[in-house]
Amino acid sequence: MTLSTSRRGFLQGAAAAGAVLFVGVKPSGAIAAAGEATQLNPFVRIGADGSVTAIVKHFEMGQGPSTGLTTLIAEEIGLTMDQVDYEFAPSNPEVYNNLLFGPFQGTGGSTAMANSFEQYRKAGAAAREMILQAAANDWGADVSTLSLENGVVRGPDAQAPMGDFVAAAAQLEAPAEPRLKDPSEFRLIGNPDVRRLDSAIKGNGEAMFAMDVYLPNQMIAMIARPEQRGAQAVSVDDSGAQDIKGYIRSAVLPNKAGVAVYAENTWAAMQARMMLDIEWDTSAAETRSSDEIEAEIRAALDAEPTYNVNKADVAAVNAAIDSAAQVVEQTFYFPLLAHAPMEPLNCTIEQTADGGLILHDGAQMPTGPHMALAQIFELPMEKIQINTMLAGGSFGRRTTPEADYQVEAGLAFVMTDRTRPVKLVWSREDDLRSGYYRPAFGHKVRIGLNESGEIVGWDHRVAGQSIMKGTPFESFAVHDGVDHSSVEGTYDSPYMIPTAHFGLTDTEKATSTLWWRAVGHTHTAYVMEVMMDMAAKAAGADPVEFRLGYLSGDAPDQARKAAVLRKAAEMADWGNAPAGHSQGVAVHKSFGSYVAEVVEISGNPEDGVKIEKVTCAVDCGIAVNPDIVKAQMEGGIGYGIGHVMRDKITLTGGAVDQFNFPDYEPLRIGDIAQIDVHVMPSAEAPTGVGEPGTPPAAPALANAIAASSDLRIASLPMNENGVSFV
Structure with missing residues (x-):
């Protein structure tokens, strides 16, 4: 078992074991070595024997930070992945805080790599420069003539393992701004052959879960x-x-x-x-049933929204839609969902x-x-x-x-x-019947198209239960009364939609609500992408080309979203599905990443739909570990599709009806025949990968079903709304 100690005990215990170099980052971002400033947060520990340990501040639930952050340390120091280990940081929010959360130490929002990319690289780079300087002092050499590769310091006339210089390096002042390696020097970052560090122990049973x-x-x-x-x-x-x-x-x-x-x-x-x-x-207990909750949400959609999210001229939007040549409209309902992790x-x-x-x-x-x-x-x-x-x-x-x-x-x-x-x-039954849930939401959308099939107005109303209000994250996520996690992916979509209004109404919470993988994007992406498909059909346009028409701007948001859309369509051979097959597409930005997915199905809703293939293109900036990025896209796709196929949480008199996996069935390995993922090359800073694969999956499946049958699925799950699966 990996043991965690207090920060003081951590430093004292490691120092007692021998000469150790600690390298960390102050909250201000300055790099320093331990010694006089033992209050610093250590990200790298180097023992006298040259052993290197990355202190990982983000916990591991399968998404890969234990490998990703360790990769950054190994890259900058000059190690192979076999020469570095990791352990989880102790709890100390003053020094191990998530830089995107404020004074909180935590993992979430697909922020691990986005938050820590530069921080961990600097820690590794500082360690490298201190080791090299100590070697230069010992050898009487110019530090610029030395290098550190595979844990060995090399110079024109000598070489030695880095462990020989740890004690001397610990006495040096750390560089405030160490030189970070140029991407052309990367051997590990972006290398698709780098594999997860925790795979072996999880496979052989050595891994210690809670x-x-x-x-x-x-x-x-x-x-x-x-x-x-x-x-x-x-x-x-x-x-x-x-x-x-x-x-x-x-x-x-x-x-x-x-x-x-x-x-x-x-x-x-x-x-x-x-x-x-x-x-x-x-x-004081909840006594409502699911049909009452749904009725309240639908009634809220029919009323004027409480919040005008994008401060639109609502009258102008309605006038544009009312005078349009065609009007496309739909009302959607999304039920409560459980998280259902495999480990209760x-x-x-x-x-x-x-x-x-x-x-x-x-x-x-x-x-x-x-x-x-x-x-x-x-x-x-x-x-x-x-x-x-x-x-x-x-x-x-x-x-x-x-x-x-x-x-x-x-x-x-x-x-x-x-x-x-x-x-x-907790038992599985506890998890499903007494836990926290993705809140129920409804959307009502009206789109006006002119004679040329162009969007001239978009009215989009959302109603549901706020996640952030009343929590410590309210100041971060709620502005002018709007819980932005309720509407993210709508008003801030990269689509350049003219004359649009986005409104929000909060409804009373039916149970304990909580963010669910991809949070608001789990329902907003579905609505945005199904509506774009419906608008494309009304315009008589190809769904991919129609979307690209609203991504034609020069801004990075439009360009990057358009690029993944084109790549996914190309990989899926869009428009050329085999006889008896149909395709659906969806593209969405969430957590800073752009993901496009094409779902190819066979069969039909009445006799049974089979998901033959999902093709995915993702732009997440620099992919530190491409193999992990692909795995996260695959997992996110499965998670998104599995839940919309057949899952929901319902209440009777305020009590949850579902009991265990027989009535809240997870994705089965045979539900999706094939998933292909392409990671777009990028020089942009890393963004999230743990969640962005989920939002486009369900609408791409829904659009594929509509392409084969004209059935538009506006209420979920699909198996209770006209679709059977084989």
Whole structure:
């Protein structure tokens, strides 16, 4: 198991092991070595034996930062990937913060590489220059004549392993602005042969996920939660659980949000939980059902929007549409969706000998639980350690503003005598019935076309449940009352659409809402791309050419989006599908990246649709690890398509109906026959790849189905709205 310690313990422990060079970045961005300034945040640790460890501040849930950030360090120092290891950073938001989040240490929003590209390169470059300077001093050589390749310092008359110079390098002042390698010097960045560092351990079972943590004498805690959001536990009678072998006890959580069940093992906890007699106060609980929620959203779409997002002249937009030669319109509805990561939520908490705490967790945003535990246990932050583990997926679920499951673990632990570690475990049923969800949304769009088939007006209204309002991210994402995560991908689309209005109305939250892979783009891309297809058909135009007509500007946004669209169409041999096949296209910008996808299907909605091939082109700036970029596009495509095929979360009287994978079915490996991904060459700064593959996938499939049958799918999932799959 990779252990995490406090920053002070980290530095002291490493120094005690021998001569070590620490290189880090101050919040101001200046590079410095440890020594006098031991408060610096270390990104690189080099041992006296020349071993190099990259300290990775973004956690690993399968998206690849443990490899990507390590690649940056290895590239700049001059190492092979076999010569560098990684470990996850301790929780310290002052120095390991996500530069795009503010004072938070966390992973999300596809920001790992965008946030850390220059930061980690500078740390590696500083280490390289310090090693070379130490060697130059030792050899009496001009530093400009030395190089560091594959961990070996070479000069005109000598060579030696870099470990020989670590002690001397640690005494030098670090360069404030080290020279970063020119892209022409890259050997690892952009190399498609660089493979993931964590593949082997995940394949052979050595990888330690949070669920794998087992501490001596630990207890298992599971939480009995109310079926309806907002209900509170009043009392619990555990007499029915007393005879279950391994059962310890039950207690109402201090916040009344549930009942903690303690047992010697998970099975005993599950069995005991079913036998509890709990009195719930449902006076403030959610009681609406899905049809009522949908009706409220559709009613909001028919009313005037609360917010005029792009400050449009609504009267002018309506006049342009009303006087158009053709009007294309559609209303869409998107249900609640669960994240459903393969590893259900869990974490383990223990007390240290000095009265501090260690939380073992697949911590996506460690700052939240760190602060929460400090409050629960009334401890200073430095007395709490977060041991960040690998996580078996997240898709947004592991980063709640309330640190929900970590708070549950903390409350369950604080009610004990703290002599035994407590491992909190969620079941799959807990995840689907008591979790957080992508909120339900509706869109209503009217497009006016002139006699030439050109768009002359676009009225787009969105209604749904805000994710950001009431959270610590409100100041970041909400402006003038508009939660921009609700409308992202609409008003800010690279499409140059004249005379447009984008409106938003917030509706009451039906359950706990949370960002879901690609957040608002999961529904906005669907609507934008289906509507562009409908407009193209009304105009009698080819869907690809029609889109390109609205991407003809010289700005990078239009040029880059047009480029991926052309590339995907070329790779898919657009317009030349085999007999019995049809194609659909979608292109979207999200998280700074541009992704175009062409879905090719066979069959028809009545007899069954088979997804034969998905072709994808992505421009994410410099692709640090092309192999990982391709994998993320493939995963994002599967995630987007799998959910629209057959998944939704519904409520009856405020309680979630779905129970497990039989009624919330994940994508099957046979659902998509083939995926081809092309990574566009680019010299632009890296942008996100964890999420941008998801938004275009569903509309490309919907457009392929419409091309074969004229069926426009405006409500999801598809299998409940006229489409069967084979």
